[in-house]
Amino acid sequence: MNRSFAPKVVTANRLQEGDVVYLTADDRWSLVHHEAELIEDEAHAQMRLLHAAAQKLVVVGAYLADAKPGPNGPEPTHFREEFRTRGPSNYHHGKQADLTT
Amino acid sequence: MTKAHDIGLRMVRNAGGEPGFEVIVGGGLGRTPMIGTTVRDFLPVADLLPYVEAVLSVYNTLGRRDNKYKARIKITVHETGKAEISRMIEDRFAELRPLFGGGDQAVLADIRTAFAPPAFRDAPVAAHDAFYRADPVFRSWADTNLAAHRNAQYAIVTISLKAHGQTPGDATSDQMRIIADLAERYGHSDLRISHEQNVILPHVHKSDLPVLHAALVKAGLGTANVGLLSDIIACPGMDYCALATARSIPVAQELATHFEALKLEHDIGPLKIKISGCINACGHHHVGHIGILGLDRAGVENYQITLGGDGTETAVIGEKTGPGFAYDEIVPAIERILRAYLALRTDPGETFLQAYRRVGLGPFKTALYGEIGQKDAA
Amino acid sequence: MYSYSDFDEAFVRSRVAQFTDQVARRLDGSLSEDEFRPLRLMNGLYLQLHAYMLRVAIPYGTLSPRQMRQLAFIADTWDKGYGHFTTRQNIQFNWPKLPDAPAILGALADVEMHAIQTSGNTVRNVTADHFAGATADEIDDPRPYAELLRQWSTDHPEFQFLPRKFKIAITGSPVTAP
Numbered sequence: 001m002n003r004s005f006a007p008k009v010v011t012a013n014r015l016q017e018g019d020v021v022y023l024t025a026d027d028r029w030s031l032v033h034h035e036a037e038l039i040e041d042e043a044h045a046q047m048r049l050l051h052a053a054a055q056k057l058v059v060v061g062a063y064l065a066d067a068k069p070g071p072n073g074p075e076p077t078h079f080r081e082e083f084r085t086r087g088p089s090n091y092h093h094g095k096q097a098d099l100t101t
Numbered sequence: 102m103t104k105a106h107d108i109g110l111r112m113v114r115n116a117g118g119e120p121g122f123e124v125i126v127g128g129g130l131g132r133t134p135m136i137g138t139t140v141r142d143f144l145p146v147a148d149l150l151p152y153v154e155a156v157l158s159v160y161n162t163l164g165r166r167d168n169k170y171k172a173r174i175k176i177t178v179h180e181t182g183k184a185e186i187s188r189m190i191e192d193r194f195a196e197l198r199p200l201f202g203g204g205d206q207a208v209l210a211d212i213r214t215a216f217a218p219p220a221f222r223d224a225p226v227a228a229h230d231a232f233y234r235a236d237p238v239f240r241s242w243a244d245t246n247l248a249a250h251r252n253a254q255y256a257i258v259t260i261s262l263k264a265h266g267q268t269p270g271d272a273t274s275d276q277m278r279i280i281a282d283l284a285e286r287y288g289h290s291d292l293r294i295s296h297e298q299n300v301i302l303p304h305v306h307k308s309d310l311p312v313l314h315a316a317l318v319k320a321g322l323g324t325a326n327v328g329l330l331s332d333i334i335a336c337p338g339m340d341y342c343a344l345a346t347a348r349s350i351p352v353a354q355e356l357a358t359h360f361e362a363l364k365l366e367h368d369i370g371p372l373k374i375k376i377s378g379c380i381n382a383c384g385h386h387h388v389g390h391i392g393i394l395g396l397d398r399a400g401v402e403n404y405q406i407t408l409g410g411d412g413t414e415t416a417v418i419g420e421k422t423g424p425g426f427a428y429d430e431i432v433p434a435i436e437r438i439l440r441a442y443l444a445l446r447t448d449p450g451e452t453f454l455q456a457y458r459r460v461g462l463g464p465f466k467t468a469l470y471g472e473i474g475q476k477d478a479a
Numbered sequence: 480m481y482s483y484s485d486f487d488e489a490f491v492r493s494r495v496a497q498f499t500d501q502v503a504r505r506l507d508g509s510l511s512e513d514e515f516r517p518l519r520l521m522n523g524l525y526l527q528l529h530a531y532m533l534r535v536a537i538p539y540g541t542l543s544p545r546q547m548r549q550l551a552f553i554a555d556t557w558d559k560g561y562g563h564f565t566t567r568q569n570i571q572f573n574w575p576k577l578p579d580a581p582a583i584l585g586a587l588a589d590v591e592m593h594a595i596q597t598s599g600n601t602v603r604n605v606t607a608d609h610f611a612g613a614t615a616d617e618i619d620d621p622r623p624y625a626e627l628l629r630q631w632s633t634d635h636p637e638f639q640f641l642p643r644k645f646k647i648a649i650t651g652s653p654v655t656a657p
Contacts, residue, residue, distance in 0.1 A: 016576055056508060079339075079402060083339055089351050094529045108645075109649075111650050112652065113653050149628075153631075177642075209623060212481060216612065218612065255613075273561045274554040280547060291541070293540045293568075342528065
């Protein structure tokens with residue numbers, strides 16, 4: 001394993017709804033960051049990104065985002081990715097609402 | 102506002118009293134803020150389309166397509182120079198002008214009929230004047246949210262979409278329907294959206310103002326803050342925008358609620374705070390009296406302050422104060438600036454912008470960073 | 480206020496029909512995202528952080544009550560019950576879903592509105608001072624000139640691919656409205 005490689009998750013937006021989603025180890029797209037596959041190897045990351053990008057009818061704009069392990073699963077490291085796990089801060093809209101209903 | 106656009110058209114009169122446009126080209130905010138260059142002091146109104154087409158045509162040929170950060174016409178004007186670009190525009194204009202052949206003027210005459218003034222009502226306003234004297238809540242709203250109409254019996258009403266703590270510029274569907282109803286009932290069915298993210302009823306008879314105000318208050322639209330601190334303009338920022346580098350909306354919300362709690366905004370008086378969540382400057386921070394720019398500094402939201410900007414016909418790009426502030430520090434930082442202003446203004450009539458122009462950045466830098474910080478930053 | 484000519488009406492309707500077809504082809508896979516992206520942006524549909532965003536032009540910031548009610552209807556039917564008025568006198572809906580975008584554009588066309596040239600390297604919505612036709616110190620109402628510029632710049636064949644976006648502001652008063 002490459003020690004200098006920062007762990008990643010594959011993330012994208014759903015084509016139809018635009019929702020932020022994460023690629024899981026069992027090839028689902030989850031709304032929940034904790035359920036993402038935490039990828040710790042650069043070559044594997046590129047493979048998973050290609051796999052995601054090929055799903056043209058499911059997601060848009062797949063990319064690799066930095067993440068770190070946490071008690072409940074992967075967590076984002078940058079504030080932009082943290083906001084993407086929730087939704088806007090001015091209203092209880094987006095995933096923060098969808099996931100509690 | 103005409104000085105910060107790709108083309109600004111500012112109506113003026115010539116020595117003979119005829120209307121025309123001062124044509125200002127190459128203004129803009131964003132990554133490289135620039136005040137526009139006047140390429141024509143007076144353009145007869147009939148020449149508008151061929152002249153604008155000439156500007157577009159020159160830009161289309163000359164504008165840089167190799168680098169999107171240098172592609173706006175402001176860079177073209179800057180790199181080409183005022184004299185040369187004016188000459189190119191005038192040459193192209195001379196070619197284009199005969200081709201229009203008056204067709205555009207026929208269209209314009211037709212369009213004009215659609216913008217005929219409404220049938221203004223003639224009715225007494227004495228009851229309004231008495232109500233204004235008697236009701237302090239109405240008076241407070243009238244003093245901030247009304248502007249002078251050309252018909253002395255009428256007023257221009259600005260409906261604030263900046264209730265303290267709300268998202269600047271947002272309206273619920275219920276509020277939109279209420280505004281539509283009120284425009285029909287009291288506003289000659291005319292509505293405007295301002296670039297300051299408020300809604301305007303441009304023609305309201307003064308006798309209707311008290312009942313209109315009551316209806317607005319009931320709908321949560323009666324906030325009396327137009328032109329004051331909490332009338333903040335803010336881009337969507339990182340709560341929505343994929344390009345943003347930091348959030349804007351919660352900064353606007355917290356500034357408004359903080360100063361509302363301090364009951365200071367009426368004392369502070371006219372103030373334009375403008376917040377952008379990235380250097381593209383959709384929140385026009387460069388021309389805010391206080392501008393706030395949200396950036397990503399090493400993975401943390403950081404807010405840079407500019408002071409003294411002005412978006413009117415006396416346009417000025419604000420000056421950076423120095424190092425930025427973290428999300429939790431930005432509201433206290435703005436409070437330090439405004440406390441310094443309150444302490445140094447000559448009298449309550451001296452606005453923040455006037456005081457800034459008198460004393461410059463120095464005292465505000467001291468308020469922000471302390472004496473040592475000022476030396477470091479100097 | 481200005482009402483669409485037959486030409487304006489036919490143009491906006493044809494663009495709705497065209498975009499309806501383009502969305503269908505994106506959803507069935509016959510258009511890739513790279514092919515579709517410029518087409519949706521030409522119709523004001525962005526993909527933002529949490530969702531799509533539709534930016535609707537409000538020409539020189541002027542709206543009728545009927546149009547305002549239609550914006551409310553769109554907010555209730557296809558969004559989350561609100562809209563965001565922008566610093567360029569437009570309105571943005573923050574939560575439209577891609578399959579609904581054609582219906583939203585159709586509802587806008589019903590009240591002579593659209594989202595054309597709210598994105599891309601074109602002449603964007605012309606802004607005018609919001610007190611036009613009412614303020615005391617105005618030389619002339621800027622809205623007819625703004626409308627003339629709107630008609631001239633809409634779908635202008637020479638100016639659909641400018642080096643960059645292009646914004647025009649017009650004011651009928653030498654002094655800026657407060």
